[in-house]
Amino acid sequence: MKSDRIDLQAAYVLHARPYRETSQLLEVLTRHEGRLGLVARGARGPKARWRAVLEPFRPLHLSWSGRGTLCTLRGAEPAAAPARFTGTRLMSAYYLNELLLAFTTRGDPHPDLFAHYTAALTGLMEADNAEVPLRRFEVALLAEAGYGLDTQRDAVHGAPLDSRQLYSYQPERGAVAVHGEHTGFAVSGASLQAIAAGDFRNPEDLRAAKRVLRLLVDHHLGDRQLQTRRVLAQMRR
Numbered sequence: 001m002k003s004d005r006i007d008l009q010a011a012y013v014l015h016a017r018p019y020r021e022t023s024q025l026l027e028v029l030t031r032h033e034g035r036l037g038l039v040a041r042g043a044r045g046p047k048a049r050w051r052a053v054l055e056p057f058r059p060l061h062l063s064w065s066g067r068g069t070l071c072t073l074r075g076a077e078p079a080a081a082p083a084r085f086t087g088t089r090l091m092s093a094y095y096l097n098e099l100l101l102a103f104t105t106r107g108d109p110h111p112d113l114f115a116h117y118t119a120a121l122t123g124l125m126e127a128d129n130a131e132v133p134l135r136r137f138e139v140a141l142l143a144e145a146g147y148g149l150d151t152q153r154d155a156v157h158g159a160p161l162d163s164r165q166l167y168s169y170q171p172e173r174g175a176v177a178v179h180g181e182h183t184g185f186a187v188s189g190a191s192l193q194a195i196a197a198g199d200f201r202n203p204e205d206l207r208a209a210k211r212v213l214r215l216l217v218d219h220h221l222g223d224r225q226l227q228t229r230r231v232l233a234q235m236r237r
Contacts, residue, residue, distance in 0.1 A: 008061040009033065010079065012117065013054050014097045018044060026054065026073070028062065029100060029117060034109040037070040038062070050076045057093055057121055058082035069106035083121045088235050089130055095228040096120055096137055102221060103145045116140040131206055136198040138213040147220050149212070150174040151189075151196040163190035169212050171219035185211055 010031040019025040024043040028036050043050050053060065053076045063075035085093050096117060104110065116137055123133025142148050153160055154167075155174035161167070166186040167175040178186045187208045194205040195212060 004067060005063070005065040005074070006033065007063045008075070008077070009063070010114070011036075011060050011062040012058070013056050013060070014100055016040075016054065022048065024054070027101060029104075029114060030062065031111055031114045032109060033107065035100070035104045035106050036064070037106055038064055038073045039070065040073040040076075043073075053078055055082055056097065057085070059118070083125055085124060088232060089124050091228050091232045091235060092130055092134055093121060093124055095134070095226065095232065098226050098228050099138070099141055099217070102224060102226070103141055110144050113140065113144045116144075129206075131210065132200050135195070135200060135206065135209045135213060138217060139196065139198055139209075142213070142216055142220075145220070147171075147216060149192065149196045149216070151192045161189035161192060163188065163193070165189050167192060169215065171216050185215075187212060 011028045013026055013028055014035070015027040016024045019039060022042050022044050024040040026038040026040055028038055030036055040050060040054060042048055043054060045051075050073075058081070059079040061075075061077045061079050062073065064071040064073050066072050083093070100113075100117065104113070120133045120137040123136070124130055127133050139149065149169075151161055153174075155170065155176050157177075161175060162177075166178045166182070166188055168178050168182065168184055168186055169175055169192065175189070175192055191202075191205045191208045192212070194200070194202065195209040200206040200209065
């Protein structure tokens with residue numbers, strides 16, 4: 001942190017939990033400082049300040065003081081109306097938040113990721129198919145975290161990916177060409193390149209993206225389970 005006080009920085013609340021008797025401990029995503037922990041004193045209760053402001057999916061301008069990755073909230077102003085979701089789209093929005101909490105650390109700035117998150121929320125509100133903004137956000141998040149798709153070359157021979165060739169995508173290696181019989185999931189070079197570009201005009205590429213990106217997300221999560229996935233699966237059943 002460059003200063004003891006930051007004023008009116010663009011931010012979103014990712015998670016809030018009770019802290020002591022009347023306060024909250026917030027995890028927020030800020031445009032320039034990345035993820036941050038904030039103590040919001042007096043933020044709980046029917047007459048609490050900021051009670052109607054500190055809600056998920058609402059663009060905010062936050063002010064805080066302190067150094068390090070746990071600071072004290074000094075001000076909160078709405079920057080726009082909150083995004084309103086229902087049903088599976090609401091859980092999809094919480095899924096974005098859970099991914100951010102899993103793949104980012106406090107105090108690590110990601111201004112491009114902030115923009116991708118904003119775009120994903122807008123997409124969840126406006127897109128006909130909610131899968132499209134979700135897959136695009138996963139692509140961007142993995143790239144920002146250093147786990148981005150390698151769709152330039154075959155992981156074994158280093159040859160440029162062939163759009164017509166089928167590949168098995170392996171998280172620690174990349175795209176490995178498939179020859180002959182193959183019992184696992186395989187995806188064409190063209191689909192891999194479309195996924196990396198976030199181009200889902202072809203429904204087949206969107207279906208492939210869900211499998212490839214889930215493979216990558218699960219690999220890098222390790223033993224950690226995403227609760228929003230479990231709830232989404234129950235809702236869809």
